[in-house]
Amino acid sequence: MDRRTFLHHGCLACLAGITAPLWLSACSTSQAITGTLEGDDLVVPVSAFTASGGAPKPVVVATHPQLKQPIALFREGAGYRAVLMRCTHRGVELHLTGSELECPAHGSRFDTHGAVLHGPASTPLRVLPATERDGRVLISLKA
Helix, strand or coil: CCHHHHHHHHHHHHHHHHHHHHHHHHHHCCCEEECEEECCEEEEEHHHHECCCCCECCEEEEECCCCCCCEEEEEECCEEEEEECECCCCCCECEEECCEEECCCCCCEECCCCCEEECCCCCCCCEECEEEECCEEEEECCC
């Protein structure tokens, strides 16, 4: 292999090594949407559960500047379930990976109902009441 080919392949491999984690993380997490606060409720439009191509999305990650951690909002048939994305072990913000919530700090994993699948966390996640009204999902932050 000549020097030019070696440098070309080396640069491409380095570039792939740098950008691959960015591409993979983009695929593994949902794009967060910013909800609005109305009294004690975080409000998210039902339309947030529709992907750009019209396909239904089973989960939306909702945020607001006044919240410390985001909320994972799952659609289940005609209803919704909201789970605070805060690890009960050390309070670290969780990541949504497929059908689980995972703590990047110590590896705790939770299911979509907030139950602990793998420690060190031993306490389930906080589940918040969520109801649909007038094309909007209201997540009660007071409960």
